[in-house]
Amino acid sequence: MERKVFQLGDVVQMKKSHPCGTNEMEIIRMGMDIRVKCTGCQHSVLIPRAKFEKNMKKVLRSADGGINNN
Numbered sequence: 001m002e003r004k005v006f007q008l009g010d011v012v013q014m015k016k017s018h019p020c021g022t023n024e025m026e027i028i029r030m031g032m033d034i035r036v037k038c039t040g041c042q043h044s045v046l047i048p049r050a051k052f053e054k055n056m057k058k059v060l061r062s063a064d065g066g067i068n069n070n
Contacts, residue, residue: 004053009063011039015055018043024060 010027017023022040029035034052037044
């Protein structure tokens with residue numbers, strides 16, 4: 001299985017949506033855990049890296065301004 005590639009500042013699409021209704025999250029901290037901020041309500045959540053990688057669908061907008069179409 002190919003490892004998902006993402007970086008700080010990317011906006012990613014998650015499999016499950018946040019209670020506010022959006023499933024887009026911005027990565028604001030990376031390490032063993034990943035902190036993501038909801039693009040809808042600005043709420044931030046700390047998620048273990050393994051769980052984040054499992055629940056992330058794809059990168060929608062890359063931090064460097066590009067759009068990733070995987």
